[in-house]
Amino acid sequence: MSRVLLVRNLVVxxxxxxxxxxxxxxxxxxxxxxxxxxxGAGKTTLLRVLGGALAPRSGLVERTGATxxxxxxxxxxxxxxxxxxxxxxxxxxxxxxLQTELEKxxxxxxxxxxxxxxxxFTDAQEKFEAAGGYAADSEVRRLASGVGLRDDRLDLTLxxxxxxxxxxxxxxxxxxxxxxxxxxxxxxxHLDADARNWLLQFLRSYRxxxxxISHDLGLLDEAITRVLHLDREAxxxxxxxxxxxxxxxxxxxxxxxxxxxxxxxxxxQEAEIRRLSTLANSMRGQTAKRARVARNLDRRVQRxxxxxxxxxxxxxxxxxxxxVPPSSGRTVLTxxxxxxxxxxxxxxxxxxxxxGRGERLLVTGLxGAGKTTLLKVLAGRLSPDLGSxxxxxxxxxxxxxxEHEGIEAGRTLLDHMKSSSDAxxxxxxxxxxxxxxxxxxxxxxxSTLSGGEKTKLALAQLVAGSHNxxxxxxxxxxxxxxxxxxxGKALASWPGTxxxxxxxxxxxxxxxxxxxxxxPDGQLDYFSDDMLDLVEMA
Ligand SMILES: Nc1ncnc2c1ncn2[C@@H]1O[C@H](COP(=O)(O)OP(=O)(O)OP(=O)(O)O)[C@@H](O)[C@H]1O
Ligand SMILES: [Mg+2]
Numbered sequence: 439m440s441r442v443l444l445v446r447n448l449v450v451x452x453x454x455x456x457x458x459x460x461x462x463x464x465x466x467x468x469x470x471x472x473x474x475x476x477x478g479a480g481k482t483t484l485l486r487v488l489g490g491a492l493a494p495r496s497g498l499v500e501r502t503g504a505t506x507x508x509x510x511x512x513x514x515x516x517x518x519x520x521x522x523x524x525x526x527x528x529x530x531x532x533x534x535x536l537q538t539e540l541e542k543x544x545x546x547x548x549x550x551x552x553x554x555x556x557x558x559f560t561d562a563q564e565k566f567e568a569a570g571g572y573a574a575d576s577e578v579r580r581l582a583s584g585v586g587l588r589d590d591r592l593d594l595t596l597x598x599x600x601x602x603x604x605x606x607x608x609x610x611x612x613x614x615x616x617x618x619x620x621x622x623x624x625x626x627x628h629l630d631a632d633a634r635n636w637l638l639q640f641l642r643s644y645r646x647x648x649x650x651i652s653h654d655l656g657l658l659d660e661a662i663t664r665v666l667h668l669d670r671e672a673x674x675x676x677x678x679x680x681x682x683x684x685x686x687x688x689x690x691x692x693x694x695x696x697x698x699x700x701x702x703x704x705x706x707q708e709a710e711i712r713r714l715s716t717l718a719n720s721m722r723g724q725t726a727k728r729a730r731v732a733r734n735l736d737r738r739v740q741r742x743x744x745x746x747x748x749x750x751x752x753x754x755x756x757x758x759x760x761x762v763p764p765s766s767g768r769t770v771l772t773x774x775x776x777x778x779x780x781x782x783x784x785x786x787x788x789x790x791x792x793x794g795r796g797e798r799l800l801v802t803g804l805x806g807a808g809k810t811t812l813l814k815v816l817a818g819r820l821s822p823d824l825g826s827x828x829x830x831x832x833x834x835x836x837x838x839x840x841e842h843e844g845i846e847a848g849r850t851l852l853d854h855m856k857s858s859s860d861a862x863x864x865x866x867x868x869x870x871x872x873x874x875x876x877x878x879x880x881x882x883x884x885s886t887l888s889g890g891e892k893t894k895l896a897l898a899q900l901v902a903g904s905h906n907x908x909x910x911x912x913x914x915x916x917x918x919x920x921x922x923x924x925x926g927k928a929l930a931s932w933p934g935t936x937x938x939x940x941x942x943x944x945x946x947x948x949x950x951x952x953x954x955x956x957x958p959d960g961q962l963d964y965f966s967d968d969m970l971d972l973v974e975m976a
Contacts, residue, residue: 441466441502442619442647443488448497452483453886456495457670461679467618470641470648472658472686475668477874477890477918480677481651482510482623484668488649489621503618510623510651510889510916511601512608519597526596527578527611528571536566574614581610584640586633590783600810601841602628613640622650624889626657627915628840630804630941653890653918658686665689673879697750704749707742714739756874756924758897763906763934767830768795770907770935771816777824778811785811789825789960793907798949799937800965803957809939810840812957813911816937829907836905840912840939842892844899847885851875851895854884859902866902873898874921889916897925910938914945943970 443465450458457480465471475481486492488499489507509515517526528534543559566572582592587606591599599607605628612620626634634657641648641661649666652658658665665686670677682689718735721728769792776789785808793799801809814820816827817837829835845854855866867880873894884895893916900908913929914922922945929936930948940946951965963969 444500446498448499449495450480450484450487451495452480457483457677459676459678463666463679463681465647465649467647468645469664470662471664471666472662473649473651473666473668474686475670477921478888479668479670481668482888485621485623485651501619504615505619505621506612506615506617508608508612508622508625512604513601517596519595521596523594523596523607524578524592527607527614528574533569533571533574536569536571540566578610578614581613584636585609586630617646619647624651626652626654655686655919700747701749704747707746711739711742756921758872758924758928760901760928760932761904764832764834764904766795766832766906769830770795770833771830772828773816775825776815776822778808778815778822786958786960791955791962793935793937795935796933797935798951800946800951800954801937801939801957802954807957809957810911813909813939817909833907834905836900836903836908838896838900838910838913842896844896845884845892847883849884850881851884852880854895854899855902858899861902869898869902890918890921893917907935910936912940914940914942946970
C-alpha cells in the first residue's frame with residue numbers, strides 16, 4: 439500500500455463559497471501532515487470531505503484502509519444522547535453489538551436461571567472474549583486515562599458528558615479503532631497539558647498516517663513533517679491548497695522568504711516600468727529616430743508588465759478593542775462557602791474569595807478540578823448546592839462559555855448581537871467587523887459558523903454588552919494565531935475586572951493576573967511567573 443489517501447482535482451463548496459479549488463495531493467502510510475489556515479478558511483469542511491462525511495463538488499477522494507475521524511465539535515455528529523459511552527467507543531470495532539448481547543443474556547439468566555439461559559450467557563461471553571472484548575475494556579480505560587477522561591465517565595451516557603469530555607471520549611474511540619489514517623480536527627482543544635503531552639507522545643509513536651488540523655504550534659512542530667496550507671485570504675476568495683515539506687516553523691520561514699522575494703521582485707519591476715515609461719515619454723514628439731526609440735521602449739514596458747508579479751497582500755490583522763468598562767463598586771464579586779456536587783461526587787467544597795475592582799484572577803487546577811463549574815456558578819448559570827455569589831454595586835457580568843453554549847441554531851450573527859446590546863444595528867455590524875465577521879456574514883445562521891468564528895462571535899457579544907466584570911472560560915481556544923494574539927492584547931490592556939480560566943501560556947503571560955485560585959481546594963495566591971508552569975499543566 440503506497441498511499442492511504444489520494445486526492446485529485448478536488449473542488450469543495452460550502453455555503454455558496456468555493457473553499458478549495460482543484461486540490462491534488464497524496465498521503466502515504468506513516469506520514470504526518472498538518473492542515474493549517476486562518477479561521478473560516480474551510481479546513482473543517484475539507485477534512486469532512488476527506489473523511490467521507492461530506493460530498494465534494496467534484497474531484498476524487500480515495501481512502502485505502504481504515505480511517506478514524508475526530509470532528510471539531512462531536513456534538514454535531516448526531517449520535518443519540520442515551521448511547522452508553524463505553525458502547526460508543528466499542529462501536530469503533532463492532533464490539534458494541536456483542537456487548538449488548540452479553541448484557542441482555544446476563545439479565546435473562548438472572549431473571550430465570552434455566553439451563554437454556556445459562557447456556558446462551560456463556561455463549562455470549564465466549565463470543566465477546568473471542569472478539570477481544572475483555573482485553574478491549576482495559577485498553578479503552580488505559581486510553582481514557584491518557585487523555586484525562588475520568589474512569590467513571592465511561593459508564594455514563596453521551597448526553598451526560600460535558601463538551602470537553604465528549605471530545606476526549608471521541609478521541610479514545612478513534613485511537614482505539616486502530617486505523618491506518620487519522621483525520622483529527624483540532625485534537626488539543628480542551629485538553630490540559632498532561633493530556634496534551636500524552637496525545638503528542640501517542641501521535642509520535644503512532645505508526646499510521648495522520649492528517650491534523652491545528653492552531654497549536656507546539657503540536658504542529660512536534661508531530662508533523664509536512665504542511666498543507668489552505669490558503670483563502672478573504673471571505674469571497676477561492677481557496678487553494680499549498681503544500682510544503684517540513685515542520686510548521688520551517689513552513690512559516692519559507693513562506694516569509696517567498697513573500698519577501700516576491701515583494702522585492704514586484705518593487706523592482708515597478709521601478710523599471712516607471713523608468714522606461716518616463717524615458718519613452720521624453721523621446722516622443724521629436725525626431726523620427728527618437729520616436730522609434732520611444733516605440734522600442736514602449737514594447738519593453740509591455741514586456742515587463744506582462745511578467746509583472748503582484749506583491750503578496752498584507753493580511754489585515756484583527757484589531758480588537760474592548761470599551762472602557764462602566765464604573766462599579768470597589769468589591770466586584772464575593773463568593774461565600776460555595777459547595778458543588780454532582781451525584782455522590784464533590785466537585786468542590788467551601789470555596790470563598792472576593793475580587794476587587796480592576797483585579798485579574800486566574801483560576802487554575804487540573805482537568806476535572808471544577809474550573810468550568812465554578813465559572814458557571816459565578817455567572818449565575820448554575821446555582822450552587824450551598825453558598826452564595828454576591829455582585830458589587832453597578833456590576834455587569836459578561837460570561838464567555840467554553841463550549842459556545844450561547845450560540846443558537848436558526849438565529850443570525852446579528853440576532854445574537856442584538857440580544858447582547860441595544861446599540862444600533864450599524865454599530866453591532868461594525869463590532870462584528872472588528873472580529874473579521876464583516877459584510878453579509880452578519881446574516882449567516884450562527885450555528886453554521888466555523889469553530890474560530892463562533893469564538894469570535896461570542897467575544898463580539900461580550901464587547902457589545904459593555905460589562906465591567908468578565909468571566910472567561912478558555913477564551914482563546916479555536917482562534918488562529920493572529921486572532922489569538924490580538925484578542926490577548928485587547929484583553930490584557932482592558933482595565934475592567936476579569937476571572938479567567940486558560941491553558942494558553944502566552945495569553946496568561948500577556949494578561950499578567952494579580953492572583954490565582956487553585957481548584958479544587960480554593961487556595962488563593964498572588965500570581966507570579968513561576969506559576970506559568972502550572973498554567974501549562976493545568
Ligand atoms: N451553511 C453555511 N452558510 C454560509 N457559510 C457557511 C455555511 N457553513 C459553513 N460556512 C462558512 O464556511 C467557512 C468554512 O468553514 P470551516 O468550518 O470549514 O472553517 P475552518 O477553516 O475549519 O475554521 P476554524 O479554524 O475556525 O475552525 C466559514 O467561513 C463558515 O462560516
Ligand atoms: Mg475548523
